[in-house]
Amino acid sequence: MSKLTSLPEFQYISTRGSAPALNFEETILTGLASDGGLYLPQHWPRWEEEEFTKLCGRPYEEIVLKVLMPFVGSAFSEEELNRLITGAYSTFRHPARCPLIQLAPNLHLLELFHGPTLAFKDFALQLVGRMFATILARQSRRVTIIGATSGDTGSAAIEAFRGLDSADIFIFFPKGRVSDIQRRQMTTPTEPNVHAIAVEGDFDDCQSRVKDLFNDEDFRQRFQLGAVNSINWARIAVQVAYFVAAALTLGAPQRKISFVVPTGNFGDIFAGYVAKRMGLAIDRLVVATNQNDILHRSLLSGECRAGEEVLTSISPSMDIQVSSNFERALFEASGQDSEQVLTLMNELRFQGGFSVPAKTLENLRQHYVSGSSTEGETRHCIRQVWQQTGQLVCPHTAVGIKVAKTFADVSGPIIALATAHPAKFPEAVKQTTGIDPPLPEDIEERLSHSERMTTVGNDLSQIKQLIGERVTSL
Numbered sequence: 046m047s048k049l050t051s052l053p054e055f056q057y058i059s060t061r062g063s064a065p066a067l068n069f070e071e072t073i074l075t076g077l078a079s080d081g082g083l084y085l086p087q088h089w090p091r092w093e094e095e096e097f098t099k100l101c102g103r104p105y106e107e108i109v110l111k112v113l114m115p116f117v118g119s120a121f122s123e124e125e126l127n128r129l130i131t132g133a134y135s136t137f138r139h140p141a142r143c144p145l146i147q148l149a150p151n152l153h154l155l156e157l158f159h160g161p162t163l164a165f166k167d168f169a170l171q172l173v174g175r176m177f178a179t180i181l182a183r184q185s186r187r188v189t190i191i192g193a194t195s196g197d198t199g200s201a202a203i204e205a206f207r208g209l210d211s212a213d214i215f216i217f218f219p220k221g222r223v224s225d226i227q228r229r230q231m232t233t234p235t236e237p238n239v240h241a242i243a244v245e246g247d248f249d250d251c252q253s254r255v256k257d258l259f260n261d262e263d264f265r266q267r268f269q270l271g272a273v274n275s276i277n278w279a280r281i282a283v284q285v286a287y288f289v290a291a292a293l294t295l296g297a298p299q300r301k302i303s304f305v306v307p308t309g310n311f312g313d314i315f316a317g318y319v320a321k322r323m324g325l326a327i328d329r330l331v332v333a334t335n336q337n338d339i340l341h342r343s344l345l346s347g348e349c350r351a352g353e354e355v356l357t358s359i360s361p362s363m364d365i366q367v368s369s370n371f372e373r374a375l376f377e378a379s380g381q382d383s384e385q386v387l388t389l390m391n392e393l394r395f396q397g398g399f400s401v402p403a404k405t406l407e408n409l410r411q412h413y414v415s416g417s418s419t420e421g422e423t424r425h426c427i428r429q430v431w432q433q434t435g436q437l438v439c440p441h442t443a444v445g446i447k448v449a450k451t452f453a454d455v456s457g458p459i460i461a462l463a464t465a466h467p468a469k470f471p472e473a474v475k476q477t478t479g480i481d482p483p484l485p486e487d488i489e490e491r492l493s494h495s496e497r498m499t500t501v502g503n504d505l506s507q508i509k510q511l512i513g514e515r516v517t518s519l
């Protein structure tokens with residue numbers, strides 16, 4: 046018997062307290078918990094310093110394997126997981142997978158955009174897609190993957206699921222609010238299991254409709270809905286690995302490292318929190334927002350209240366007001382108090398916002414600090430980085446770099462996450478630097494193919510009807 050099967054199974058619990066506890070395999074397929082909450086491990090694996098040290102200088106794939114082993118429990122054998130990880134990252138264009146480059150004496154950039162869709166979401170989705178396919182084949186099951194996207198999740202998810210026999214994938218994006226390249230990445234795949242859906246609304250509308258679909262138990266069962274949004278725990282778990290890899294490269298565990306994370310749905314920054322809970326030597330975790338700065342304001346004031354509407358910015362993947370994964374952060378900061386989380390989420394839903402209880406706020410502030418960048422500051426930052434270092438950065442990355450510069454008091458190394466390739470957002474880069482950032486050739490070619498998409502209103506019954514028409518074999 047392998048060592049794994051003799052370990053107690055790792056359990057996941059819902060932030061809202063009334064959904065059943067699940068193992069990893071069930072959690073990955075379930076996505077949103079049946080009580081509307083998000084799944085989290087019941088406890089955190091904790092590593093000794095030595096376990097981190099042993100991974101210094103090792104291939105990225107090996108770090109991913111070590112990070113994921115405790116979380117997956119018996120869902121995959123070590124061999125099987127290793128095979129999935131190797132396949133997932135073989136699609137990347139850089140042997141380091143996430144190279145670090147230095148921008149200033151104490152500021153480093155972690156390039157997370159060498160995957161097939163040029164944004165960090167490939168790190169999680171290339172692997173999670175393979176995990177899904179493996180589990181579904183084992184169970185002879187078929188699912189309908191649905192997801193809302195502000196641009197990058199959708200393209201990364203489609204790239205990970207296109208052509209699978211075991212899944213249809215529906216991606217809802219706000220019509221006219223994603224970049225030309227993001228849209229083409231979603232609309233040019235020709236596989237019949239891919240459904241790119243433009244919604245007449247903003248990202249929060251798309252996300253709300255997806256949540257509505259999940260909350261309809263009948264519909265959810267009938268179509269065997271699955272989610273690959275960052276509400277899916279597996280995505281967060283997979284992202285923990287690059288925090289570990291980058292910190293080790295710059296001297297952890299001997300030195301404490303700070304991370305600045307351009308944030309929209311709070312998924313990526315939460316992966317940093319998980320790394321910290323596992324024992325990684327992290328000093329500060331900095332939440333960086335664009336002008337949609339509700340997270341920054343919430344951490345400052347304790348008042349979590351959405352503004353009138355989402356403002357359109359040059360960093361569209363962060364044009365979000367209601368961050369799903371903030372619920373996970375609240376759950377943790379409240380001491381896993383699901384009643385408190387439920388109360389706050391109901392206030393958010395029915396009264397448009399909530400005040401974070403004092404003790405919970407204090408805990409949040411122990412783990413996260415924050416900053417924001419206006420459109421002007423972001424543009425200035427893109428130009429300045431180009432002039433000073435010759436590096437082109439995407440607008441999301443620039444938000445992080447701008448915020449990183451306001452944390453000059455941090456003594457250890459600061460790593461800003463470069464979340465997308467500059468060529469994915471060429472307008473902003475060209476306007477500020479005069480340079481038209483080139484796309485990798487294979488991508489350029491693919492994106493010239495003809496587009497295929499369907500437009501729907503921001504209306505649940507219309508959306509349900511569309512899914513019903515398109516999903517044929519279940």
Ligand SMILES: *Cc1c(COP(=O)(O)O)cnc(C)c1O
Nearest residue numbers: 197309310311312313362464465
């Ligand atoms: C998704 C995305 C973000 C925000 O990440 P979250 O996990 O939603 O916080 C930032 N930058 C880019 C380029 C993205 O695609």
